[in-house]
Amino acid sequence: MDRPLTEHTPDFAKLYPIIGKLFPEVESDYIAGNLLSETFESNNLISIVNYPYLPDLARIEEAYFTVRNTTHHHLSENIDTRIVNPTLLLIRVQWSGLADLMSGRPVHPEQEDGFITVWKAPGKNDLRVAQASSHDLLALKIVSEQLDSRSAALEGGVAVGTIDDILYHAAQKGLILLPKSRLTRPEDFPRGEIDDPGFFTAPTFTLQWHITQTCDLHCRHCYDRSSRTELELAEGIRVLDALYDFCREHNVYTQVTFTGGNPLMYPHFDELYKEAADRGFLTAILGNPMPKNRVEEISALHKPEFYQVSLEGLHEHNDYIRGKGHFNRTIDFLATLKELDIYSMVMLTLTRSNINQVMELAEELRGKVDLFTFNRLAMVGEGAELESVEPESYQKFLTAFVQAAENNPCIGFKDNMLNILRQRDNKPYFGGCAGFGCGAAFNFISLLPDGEVHACRKFPSLIGNVHDSSLHDIYYSQQAKQYRKGSSACSACSIRPVCGGCMAVGYGFGIDIFRELDPYCFMESLTRLPV
Ligand code: SF4
Numbered sequence: 001m002d003r004p005l006t007e008h009t010p011d012f013a014k015l016y017p018i019i020g021k022l023f024p025e026v027e028s029d030y031i032a033g034n035l036l037s038e039t040f041e042s043n044n045l046i047s048i049v050n051y052p053y054l055p056d057l058a059r060i061e062e063a064y065f066t067v068r069n070t071t072h073h074h075l076s077e078n079i080d081t082r083i084v085n086p087t088l089l090l091i092r093v094q095w096s097g098l099a100d101l102m103s104g105r106p107v108h109p110e111q112e113d114g115f116i117t118v119w120k121a122p123g124k125n126d127l128r129v130a131q132a133s134s135h136d137l138l139a140l141k142i143v144s145e146q147l148d149s150r151s152a153a154l155e156g157g158v159a160v161g162t163i164d165d166i167l168y169h170a171a172q173k174g175l176i177l178l179p180k181s182r183l184t185r186p187e188d189f190p191r192g193e194i195d196d197p198g199f200f201t202a203p204t205f206t207l208q209w210h211i212t213q214t215c216d217l218h219c220r221h222c223y224d225r226s227s228r229t230e231l232e233l234a235e236g237i238r239v240l241d242a243l244y245d246f247c248r249e250h251n252v253y254t255q256v257t258f259t260g261g262n263p264l265m266y267p268h269f270d271e272l273y274k275e276a277a278d279r280g281f282l283t284a285i286l287g288n289p290m291p292k293n294r295v296e297e298i299s300a301l302h303k304p305e306f307y308q309v310s311l312e313g314l315h316e317h318n319d320y321i322r323g324k325g326h327f328n329r330t331i332d333f334l335a336t337l338k339e340l341d342i343y344s345m346v347m348l349t350l351t352r353s354n355i356n357q358v359m360e361l362a363e364e365l366r367g368k369v370d371l372f373t374f375n376r377l378a379m380v381g382e383g384a385e386l387e388s389v390e391p392e393s394y395q396k397f398l399t400a401f402v403q404a405a406e407n408n409p410c411i412g413f414k415d416n417m418l419n420i421l422r423q424r425d426n427k428p429y430f431g432g433c434a435g436f437g438c439g440a441a442f443n444f445i446s447l448l449p450d451g452e453v454h455a456c457r458k459f460p461s462l463i464g465n466v467h468d469s470s471l472h473d474i475y476y477s478q479q480a481k482q483y484r485k486g487s488s489a490c491s492a493c494s495i496r497p498v499c500g501g502c503m504a505v506g507y508g509f510g511i512d513i514f515r516e517l518d519p520y521c522f523m524e525s526l527t528r529l530p531v
């Protein structure tokens with residue numbers, strides 16, 4: 001990948017600033033118009049006898065000069081496939097420590113074969129020089145030879161996730177360039193007043209996978225107690241492969257959030273979890289409290305990004321909903337997660353009976369959990385037996401929740417409606433429920449034990465079945481597009497990209513979720529209600 005210097009007769013000090021500074025006597029060896037490295041090669045100069053790594057250093061400085069003067073529009077253009085950074089030069093060297101010398105660190109180079117990379121970081125104009133690691137070289141080889149990750153993994157006898165991880169780190173450094181995510185809101189998606197591109201394009205696609213209906217609890221608001229046949233392990237692995245292909249096709253990272261029922265009660269949980277990790281997927285668990293040794297076993301396979309459990313209010317109310325002893329078990333379990341350094345989350349389903357307990361619970365959880373937040377009840381399944389919060393009281397509750405969050409770092413925001421208050425308060429918007437307001441069938445889908453795919457697990461929103469269709473076809477089905485589009489009642493709203501209401505809640509109220517407004521929306525009445 002060496003490339004000749006394009007500019008001729010540069011000034012010695014400009015071309016060789018490091019050599020000029022460290023070895024000023026070398027300037028007398030320099031013949032204007034000739035490269036120092038070539039002069040070194042053809043003459044047995046005294047400076048090389050004293051400093052045998054000088055030819056390598058000269059070649060690095062020449063590469064540095066070349067890269068500095070390179071302009072490559074590719075660095076900011078869209079690309080269809082992964083490519084080696086077009087500014088990058090790779091220089092074979094026989095000495096180590098030369099990249100340190102280039103950075104001004106005083107080292108004594110040792111004789112050792114290796115490679116130095118010199119490149120311009122994409123998106124910035126800064127030049128980088130570094131000793132190439134074996135992983136960097138592997139990433140450059142894979143990309144320059146246009147190998148796909150699976151073949152490279154097969155050749156190297158490693159998991160495909162290991163290869164993708166190596167590519168990811170090479171891309172983070174800017175050695176290779178990756179094509180942009182193709183999971184993006186369509187041009188005609190309502191923009192409102194939001195112009196941050198981060199709210200329109202998803203870097204990660206999440207499969208929320210309910211792998212079993214089996215559960216050790218029997219919560220009063222469970223949204224699905226139906227009996228569904230679980231996938232065999234081999235079928236589950238095929239789903240992971242299909243997910244891998246879908247995410248590569250869309251140039252996005254993958255997350256699998258295992259849930260249920262209690263996902264750990266799926267008989268092949270460990271195997272499936274490891275298969276997901278081996279594909280380089282981020283893994284997370286939405287489940288119930290488990291014994292410490294069980295969490296240790298899972299962490300040994302692959303540390304989860306987070307482990308989410310649920311509480312429904314203070315001790316007595318929670319145990320009424322989730323069963324006797326659940327509250328204390330959960331608090332103990334949070335301590336276990338902390339001890340094991342696993343990010344913990346507590347989710348509460350907001351109902352008329354627990355709305356007055358939320359702030360007190362948040363105080364009780366302070367310091368015990370990394371993030372505490374809530375979902376509004378979707379009156380679906382057994383949840384239809386519970387009472388939703390009165391829409392009229394919702395704005396007041398949210399205002400108090402936001403105030404409590406100012407002094408309690410464990411409180412996290414999830415409900416899209418909080419963005420109405422952020423607009424009122426002139427605060428930056430946040431991503432809402434799924435990072436893109438309602439992300440149903442956009443940056444995530446839900447897969448049920450029997451293969452049914454739903455836009456969002458919180459209400460019946462069937463978009464296909466993995467037994468009958470590919471993930472690609474399911475994602476681009478008319479049904480999925482309709483859920484992605486959401487309610488036409490929101491299309492003129494200034495915050496639509498970070499809101500869209502909640503279709504699951506609307507469904508529970510029996511409204512037409514594609515045309516009517518989330519019953520809790522207070523955007524219109526905002527100015528009339530007291531803050
Ligand atoms: S109209 Fe209401 S529910 Fe819809 S996006 Fe705007 S604030 Fe959200």
Ligand code: SF4
Pocket residue numbers: 416433434437438439440456457458501502503504505
């Ligand atoms: S339907 Fe509701 S719960 Fe589901 S993604 Fe949309 S906002 Fe979130």
